[in-house]
Amino acid sequence: GQAAHSVIQAVMADKPAGSQAHGQWVADTPQSDHVYPGFDFTIDPRTGYRVMTAWYLYRRGFCCGNGCRNCPYPDQGIDVRPVGAA
16 A cells, blocks of 8 residues: 555655666565555556556666656656657
8 A cells, every 4th residue: 555655655765766776676676476466557547558657667677658648767768758649
């Protein structure tokens, strides 16, 4: 609940995405194939698609370049367009 979200915010604030501290944290954190609703993704009510959270993307450790809605790597120079836009 709220306590877990506070911990997540503290980790992300202490180790900004893309920083050396973040890179070391990603390297030292065991990876899991499991994703957890509410922490790793939400469901877009309009499309029904999973939307990965900033926390999930942060834990992955890098920007994929797909213009994810919640990307914690804002300085990657990705051209973000709404789904379906030409």
